[in-house]
Amino acid sequence: MTSQNSRIFEIIHKDKGSNARVGKLITPHGIVETPQFVPVGTQATVKSLTSDDLKEIGVQLFFGNTYHLHLRPGENLIDKFGGIGKFMNWDGPIITDSGGFQVFSLARNKRRELGERDDSPTLVKITDEKVEFRSHLDGSLHVFSPEESIKIQHKLGADLILCFDDCPSYPLTEEKVAKAVERTHRWAKRCLEYHKKNNKKGQALYGIIQGGVYKKLREESAKYISGMDFKGIAIGGVAVGESKEEMKKVLDWTMPYLPEEKPRHLLGVGEIDDFFEIIERGVDTFDCVIPTRLGRTGFAFISPPEGNIKNRFRLDIQKTKWNKSKLPLDRNCDCYVCQNYTRAYIHHLFKARELLAYRLVTYHNVYFCTNLAKKIRESILRNEFKDLKKQWFV
Numbered sequence: 001m002t003s004q005n006s007r008i009f010e011i012i013h014k015d016k017g018s019n020a021r022v023g024k025l026i027t028p029h030g031i032v033e034t035p036q037f038v039p040v041g042t043q044a045t046v047k048s049l050t051s052d053d054l055k056e057i058g059v060q061l062f063f064g065n066t067y068h069l070h071l072r073p074g075e076n077l078i079d080k081f082g083g084i085g086k087f088m089n090w091d092g093p094i095i096t097d098s099g100g101f102q103v104f105s106l107a108r109n110k111r112r113e114l115g116e117r118d119d120s121p122t123l124v125k126i127t128d129e130k131v132e133f134r135s136h137l138d139g140s141l142h143v144f145s146p147e148e149s150i151k152i153q154h155k156l157g158a159d160l161i162l163c164f165d166d167c168p169s170y171p172l173t174e175e176k177v178a179k180a181v182e183r184t185h186r187w188a189k190r191c192l193e194y195h196k197k198n199n200k201k202g203q204a205l206y207g208i209i210q211g212g213v214y215k216k217l218r219e220e221s222a223k224y225i226s227g228m229d230f231k232g233i234a235i236g237g238v239a240v241g242e243s244k245e246e247m248k249k250v251l252d253w254t255m256p257y258l259p260e261e262k263p264r265h266l267l268g269v270g271e272i273d274d275f276f277e278i279i280e281r282g283v284d285t286f287d288c289v290i291p292t293r294l295g296r297t298g299f300a301f302i303s304p305p306e307g308n309i310k311n312r313f314r315l316d317i318q319k320t321k322w323n324k325s326k327l328p329l330d331r332n333c334d335c336y337v338c339q340n341y342t343r344a345y346i347h348h349l350f351k352a353r354e355l356l357a358y359r360l361v362t363y364h365n366v367y368f369c370t371n372l373a374k375k376i377r378e379s380i381l382r383n384e385f386k387d388l389k390k391q392w393f394v
Helices: 051-057 066-071 075-080 084-088 100-113 146-156 174-198 215-226 244-257 272-280 290-296 336-340 343-351 355-381 385-392
Strands: 009-014 021-027 030-034 036-039 062-064 094-096 131-134 141-144 160-162 204-209 232-235 264-266 285-288 299-301 314-316
Touching: 009 355, 021 355, 030 036, 030 355, 036 062, 036 355, 051 355, 066 075, 066 100, 066 146, 075 146, 084 094, 100 131, 141 146, 146 160, 146 174, 174 204, 174 215, 204 215, 215 244, 232 244, 244 272, 272 285, 272 355, 272 385, 290 299, 290 355, 299 355, 336 355, 343 355, 355 385
Parallel strands: 036 285, 062 094, 094 160, 160 204, 204 232, 232 264, 264 285
Antiparallel strands: 009 021, 021 030, 131 141, 299 314
16 A cells, blocks of 8 residues: 555656656556546446456546445445445456535536526535535435545545545636635645545545636646645546637646646546547546447447547447448457457447447447557657647547
């Protein structure tokens, strides 16, 4: 295990033409090579894939959700099994979020469901002390505070855990986002204090930067969180509806204030073109549900030249034109699915609504993203990142 004062990140190489970098993220359950894509396993499962699948694919780190795991099966049960890894038979590194994004999303969704404004009252009660909310499963009442979120994550047993933060929606006025930033900072201090007193498993706590699409607030938050004794830094609030250009601006504003020696995680971003843009700006790890979500709806990732910015590197396998195709999902992919199944067969599975359809395309998409991150790492080590990016952005 890592000690309370030891660093968990080592930079191996920096790209000469950008802020991209290759590093090692050291956890109690193994080393994560960065930059690294992190698939989301919301409820202790990357949907339709087994733990052996993840290992075969080459996944090095996966993302669990504190909100959902708290509601079921509950952190106490998972703790009795020895943590989320043993519970799901995964012996590799795990990162969990704080539950904050889901709680605040629940508040926004309830307002919109009722046809109310984003700043109107809601069944989710938010104060500076804590957040009270009702489960979307059974309506039971729950309370999340900074201390409670960390306590739950301690029991879940992930290697990397996140502070409880106020994740503002988009669009929102600068005044309202400023209040969310202030609350996030206060909660960060409380999370860190509780964690230092109660961390018994060598878990590394990340602080979270907020600030919406406002330069002043992003810089302020980056400075504040970077000045605290966190093991890593996460950047939040960039997957809440803003444009890709706004996302890139947020990273450009934020990155100059982050300590080089700490790992940087970008929350909720991971479309194929995003890989190059965020890694180029210095992001080390990033998670996203898109590969698995798209896989379940019949969209497979494809590489150039067939894949491009125009088609968003996606192939819709449900289109009739693939019903007789002997091609694999991606001609350049060496994953198990592409080596063994045709577009025609997978097209048939979707039309017949066979469960195998979801599994095969999900497997391919997670492999595709994991392998692309590997290719980018290798290109950085050779100082050829810009060349690789040009091949994908023709």
